[in-house]
Amino acid sequence: MDSLTPKERLLRSLKKEKVDRHPVICPGGMMNAALTEIMKKTGHKLPEAHHVDTLMRELAFDVYENTGFENFGIPFCMTVEAEALGSPIDFGSLECEPKIKIEAYKSVNDVNFLPRGTLAKSSRVAAVVQSLHYLSVHHPDVPAIGSLTGPLSTSASIVDPMTFLKQLRREKEQAHKVIDYVTDHLIDYAQLMVDNGATVISIADPTATGEILGPKMFKEYAVTYLNKLADAIHLMGVPVIIHICGEMAMVKPQIAELHGDAISVDAFVNLKSMKEEYHQLTTMGNLSTYLLEFSNPDTIYKQSKVLLKNNIDIISPACGLSTSTKLENIQAFTTAIKEE
Amino acid sequence: MTAETRETKGQAALREQLKRNLSDAIVEMEVEEAERIAKEITAQGLFQMNLLETSVAAGMAVASRLYEEGEYFIPELLSCADAAEAATEIFRPYMLGEKPAPKGCVVIGSVEGDTHDIGKNIVALVIEAGGYEVHDLGRDVPASVFADAVEAHHPDAVALASLMTTSMGHMADVVQELTRRGTRSSCKIIIGGKPVSTSFAKKIGADYYAPGAGEAVRLLDDICSRRS
CATH class of the missing domain: 1.10.1240.10 (Methionine synthase domain)
Structure with missing residues (x-):
């Protein structure tokens, strides 16, 4: 029988303290579990729930209740930050996540530096923060995770990404200035989340991968700004999860330099060997989202047990879930972990 | 002298x-x-x-x-x-209107629902550098637009990219649309992107899966050499 609440279990796992069993979570943001099946059942639907705090919190609760994931994860997209910093958004549909319509700026040299506090004026930031507040007050035993889009991904959502990537090489000084500016706004956003009850902050930065940047730029940009953000959140007294997408053989030593309390990785990464190599890492992951979408409950159940056998600290999907993933597949996953 | x-x-x-x-x-x-x-x-x-x-x-x-x-x-x-x-x-x-004859013609794009195109852009770039005429349709491209491009350019191959499990299903739509319009056999279909695989290519009726840009060029060289 469980002797810890989900919140205690997750917080203890993040501190590498002893727990009764492994937590199984889905942090929200890029990695959210707002499946179409759940939304059709409950009527709390996207894209409306991207805007309205009452709908957002109800959907987060529906996800928690239906999937078996032991947390609330908010928001359900990665566009809140970029929208507040000037990029127009296409909010998608029930099935399709919101996307950037067009980046606000063509180049890092065009960026209009908005003053600190800009994010607090965004209605969607308000919806996120109010949802977190409500859920944390009404369900104090369940961790409410606030999800952030990382510094490089947010920067590449306000500046044309192809130009941005080139400018990381050719216009280093201005590129640093823009990413630093974005990071400051992310710190403000995290502060609002923490002030309103977020238990943990999760950062996903899919543009900051070893595959895209290579080890040198990963260190120069991704590690620098993810750590600036994580350090600031630690000063707020809250632990940080950092999710890194893609294959990372190339940047393994740099991953070990990240200041996240847990490092969440994609399905291609062998977490078992990573754990052996870097003992200090708290590992999170990494059941294939492909498996979760296209496989069946039996196979998923067995694969989930492999994660337990490998003693991955915090169990979660490996990356963003497809909205068409069947609920019974997710339930097979969470059940397998909770039965431990 | x-x-x-x-x-x-x-x-x-x-x-x-x-x-x-x-x-x-x-x-x-x-x-x-x-x-x-x-x-x-x-x-x-x-x-x-x-x-x-x-x-x-x-x-x-x-x-x-x-x-x-x-x-x-x-x-x-x-x-x-x-x-x-x-x-x-x-x-x-x-260049005076002259252009070295390309090795072949390729239509490429990220399928509907997918707004990621860094990977696709890289593949387009490497294919073009490999000597091919490339028509890049961009990101979030509906099946009908791929089919229109096939009719307009008569490519040797259509390259479909998808980075997300949510959009990979739309690759099948492109195959079906070409079949419906009777142009499926006029070109080969190559798919690529993180979530897809050779077995997925087979499942949706595409011809090939290319795990990376270099492999895509090798496949195209093979397709075009067999054609000639």
């Missing part, structure tokens, strides 16, 4: 030197330097059509190889492409 032939020899040697310098500047991602050398080539009256192949494309081929070998990453490869483009821009007025 006459003065004139000596001058020609000197010019040839200079052209050879500038050709190598331009290729190196592209590999070294030096956009301004590539532009400067291209200007020197045209100002000295040394431009020849084959420079596009032996200098610009050759530089990009080295860049593509370094990318495949994990020496270069996306920012580097994009910068090489910028240098190649800067040189080509200078050469353009001297």
Whole structure:
């Protein structure tokens, strides 16, 4: 029988303290579990729930209740930050996540530096923060995770990404200035989340991968700004999860330099060997989202047990879930972990 | 030996030197330097059509190889492409409508629902550097737009990209749309992107799966050599 609440279990796992069993979570943001099946059942639907705090919190609760994931994860997209910093958004549909319509700026040299506090004026930031507040007050035993889009991904959502990537090489000084500016706004956003009850902050930065940047730029940009953000959140007294997408053989030593309390990785990464190599890492992951979408409950159940056998600290999907993933597949996953 | 032939020899040697310098500047991602050398080539009256192949494309081929070998990453490869483009821009007025015949024609795009296109852009770039005419339809492209492009360009292959499990299903829509319009057998379909695989290609009726840009070029070379 469980002797810890989900919140205690997750917080203890993040501190590498002893727990009764492994937590199984889905942090929200890029990695959210707002499946179409759940939304059709409950009527709390996207894209409306991207805007309205009452709908957002109800959907987060529906996800928690239906999937078996032991947390609330908010928001359900990665566009809140970029929208507040000037990029127009296409909010998608029930099935399709919101996307950037067009980046606000063509180049890092065009960026209009908005003053600190800009994010607090965004209605969607308000919806996120109010949802977190409500859920944390009404369900104090369940961790409410606030999800952030990382510094490089947010920067590449306000500046044309192809130009941005080139400018990381050719216009280093201005590129640093823009990413630093974005990071400051992310710190403000995290502060609002923490002030309103977020238990943990999760950062996903899919543009900051070893595959895209290579080890040198990963260190120069991704590690620098993810750590600036994580350090600031630690000063707020809250632990940080950092999710890194893609294959990372190339940047393994740099991953070990990240200041996240847990490092969440994609399905291609062998977490078992990573754990052996870097003992200090708290590992999170990494059941294939492909498996979760296209496989069946039996196979998923067995694969989930492999994660337990490998003693991955915090169990979660490996990356963003497809909205068409069947609920019974997710339930097979969470059940397998909770039965431990 | 006459003065004139000596001058020609000197010019040839200079052209050879500038050709190598331009290729190196592209590999070294030096956009301004590539532009400067291209200007020197045209100002000295040394431009020849084959420079596009032996200098610009050759530089990009080295860049593509370094990318495949994990020496270069996306920012580097994009910068090489910028240098190649800067040189080509200078050469353009001297091309006089001539163009080296491409090895084949490819229509490429990220399928509907997918707004990621960094990977697709890289593949398009490497394919173009590999000597192909490329029609890039962009991101979030509906099946009907792919089918229209097939009718307009008669490509040897259609390359479909998807980075998300949510959008990979739309790859099948493209196959079906081409079948419906009776153009499916006119070209090969190659799919690529993180969530897809050879078995997925088979499942949706595509011809090939390419795990990376280099593999896509090798597949195209194979497709086009068999055609001819």
